[in-house]
Structures are given as structure tokens and as C-alpha cells.
Amino acid sequence: MSFILTDDNYYSREADINYLSCSQYQTFGECEAKAMAKLQGRWTDEPKEAFLVGNYFHSYFESPEAHDKFCDENFEHIFKTKEEVVQKATKTQPKITRTVVTGKYAPFEKADKMIETVENEELMKRFIDMGGQNELFMTGTIFGVPWRMKMDKYIHDKRFIVDYKTVAKIWETSYDPVKGERVSFVESYGYLFRAAIYSLIECQNEYGITFDEAYKKLCDGELKLPDFFLLCVSKQDVPDKEIIRLNHRQAYIGELENVKKNLIEIMKVKSGVRKPKRCGTCDYCRSTKKLKEIKPYYILKPEFREQREEDYAF
Numbered sequence: 001m002s003f004i005l006t007d008d009n010y011y012s013r014e015a016d017i018n019y020l021s022c023s024q025y026q027t028f029g030e031c032e033a034k035a036m037a038k039l040q041g042r043w044t045d046e047p048k049e050a051f052l053v054g055n056y057f058h059s060y061f062e063s064p065e066a067h068d069k070f071c072d073e074n075f076e077h078i079f080k081t082k083e084e085v086v087q088k089a090t091k092t093q094p095k096i097t098r099t100v101v102t103g104k105y106a107p108f109e110k111a112d113k114m115i116e117t118v119e120n121e122e123l124m125k126r127f128i129d130m131g132g133q134n135e136l137f138m139t140g141t142i143f144g145v146p147w148r149m150k151m152d153k154y155i156h157d158k159r160f161i162v163d164y165k166t167v168a169k170i171w172e173t174s175y176d177p178v179k180g181e182r183v184s185f186v187e188s189y190g191y192l193f194r195a196a197i198y199s200l201i202e203c204q205n206e207y208g209i210t211f212d213e214a215y216k217k218l219c220d221g222e223l224k225l226p227d228f229f230l231l232c233v234s235k236q237d238v239p240d241k242e243i244i245r246l247n248h249r250q251a252y253i254g255e256l257e258n259v260k261k262n263l264i265e266i267m268k269v270k271s272g273v274r275k276p277k278r279c280g281t282c283d284y285c286r287s288t289k290k291l292k293e294i295k296p297y298y299i300l301k302p303e304f305r306e307q308r309e310e311d312y313a314f
């Protein structure tokens with residue numbers, strides 16, 4: 001592999017081509033056609049407001065420099081401004097105005113409140129004040145495939161992995177049709193999956209062992225795992241907060257067994273052995289959709305939905 005992963009190219013298409021990541025894996029799970037369109041540069045996700053607000057929040061805890069840089073680059077999305085006349089036009093001179101900041105847009109005002117919530121919470125502040133590295137990436141192998149991951153914070157001497165998470169409501173559950181039960185945001189956003197991947201990559205780096213060795217030890221109950229913490233703040237008007245520890249050996253094994261099964265198909269598609277399938281409903285699929293037939297009304301019900309079709313938008 002001639003590609004060398006750095007902080008600068010971490011989020012590039014080349015990085016996605018050479019490494020799997022948790023979010024790329026999740027995109028393949030949602031829509032193979034979209035995942036391949038992104039890999040081939042035929043599709044880029046529009047940055048949504050929630051994404052910008054999330055980055056605003058994250059950059060604050062990364063460093064003051066990172067937060068300033070983010071605010072500068074996204075100035076017009078964050079700040080409300082007005083033009084103020086400094087000097088009226090005269091016979092010889094044009095009018096001089098300057099831009100004055102009058103405040104922040106509501107979602108960023110809310111993000112400031114969430115930041116404040118974290119800062120004023122003693123237990124959370126202890127995590128923030130602990131030495132360690134912010135936005136640290138690591139690479140490793142999972143079932144023979146190279147993966148990359150980036151930790152919001154890594155405290156090496158304690159082996160703490162910290163992830164900042166903004167969530168609509170911490171205690172809200174939703175129905176999972178696959179599991180047939182209500183699950184929390186930790187399950188519905190795949191956080192146990194993420195914790196399992198991050199932990200196995202961290203162990204390979206920490207102990208200098210292969211994935212197979214680490215996985216065997218995990219199954220035998222002999223692998224000392226890092227601690228994975230979610231520092232959660234809710235997006236409610238009065239923000240809620242919790243620190244959630246995700247470590248659970250059996251759950252990690254379950255997640256990894258699931259990855260093992262899905263990786264075979266993902267790698268077939270990624271390497272071009274099999275054509276990607278369209279989910280039919282995501283933004284990519286909608287934008288490339290071509291109608292080929294008239295459908296009966298009942299096809300809209302999930303139990304009658306047709307098989308996913310191969311992507312035709314090459």
C-alpha cells in the first residue's frame with residue numbers, strides 16, 4: 001500500500017479507498033450504491049446543519065485553535081451580521097461600511113449552551129482536563145481488512161477512549177425492527193459496534209499483536225480492553241448529560257461477528273467483484289432514480305417492498 005494516512009488526508013477519498021472506517025461501513029450497510037458513488041467521487045454528502053453544529057461542538061473540545069479555525073471557515077453559517085455605515089458617501093469618497101456581528105444563529109446558541117453544560121459538570125470536566133491526545137487517529141486490521149479510526153480523545157496512560165456525543169434525548173428509545181425491541185441511542189447509532197472496532201484497533205497498537213491474536217484473546221476473556229466512554233449532552237432546551245461506559249465483552253464479540261459476516265459482501269462490492277445494490281430511498285438513490293414501470297399501491301408497504309436493484313447510475 002503506497003498511500004500513507006495523515007491528519008491532512010484522513011477524511012479524503014483516497015483514505016476511504018485504502019481503509020474502511022466505521023462510518024464507511026455504516027454507509028455500505030445503508031446503501032451500497034451510495035457508498036460506491038462516494039468512493040468513486042460521483043457523490044458528496046451536502047453538509048447538513050446538524051453536521052456543522054456537531055463539528056462546532058467537537059472542535060471546541062479539540063483546541064481553541066481548532067474552534068477558531070472552524071468558526072472562521074463557517075462564519076456565515078454561524079454568525080448573524082449586519083452592515084453598519086462607518087462613513088457616508090461624499091462627493092469624492094464612496095460610502096464605507098463594516099460588518100458587525102449581531103449574534104449567532106439559534107442552533108449554535110444551543111451548542112454554546114451544550115458546551116457550557118459540559119464545562120460546568122465536574123465529572124465531565126475531569127475528563128477534559130486529563131492529559132491526552134485530541135483527534136488522534138489509529139489504523140489496524142479487522143478480519144483481514146485495513147481500518148482507520150479517529151478518537152475524539154485518547155488518554156494513553158489510562159487507556160481511555162473518549163467520544164463526545166450530542167444526542168436529541170439521552171433517555172429516548174426507538175423501536176428496532178430487526179431486534180424486535182426498543183433500543184437506546186447507543187444501539188441505534190451503532191455505538192457498541194464503534195466501541196468494539198476502536199477497542200480492537202487500540203489493542204493491536206497497544207500490545208503490538210495481530211487482529212487474530214487480539215480477537216482470540218477477547219473470546220477467551222484474556223484481552224485487557226481500553227475503557228470506552230461517551231460524554232453525552234442532549235440537544236434539549238435544558239441540556240441533559242451523562243457519561244456512559246460501553247465496555248461489554250460479549251456485546252463486542254456479537255458486534256464483531258456481525259462485522260465478519262457483512263465484511264465479505266462489502267469487500268466484494270468495494271473491490272468491484274459484485275455490483276452495488278440501491279437502497280432505493282436515500283438522497284443518492286432519489287437523485288439518480290429513473291422510473292421504469294407503474295407500480296401497484298401495496299408495494300409501498302415494507303412487507304411487499306421489492307428486492308433491492310443493482311445500481312444503474314454509472
Ligand SMILES: [Zn+2]
Binds near residue numbers: 031033280283285286
Ligand atoms: Zn440509496
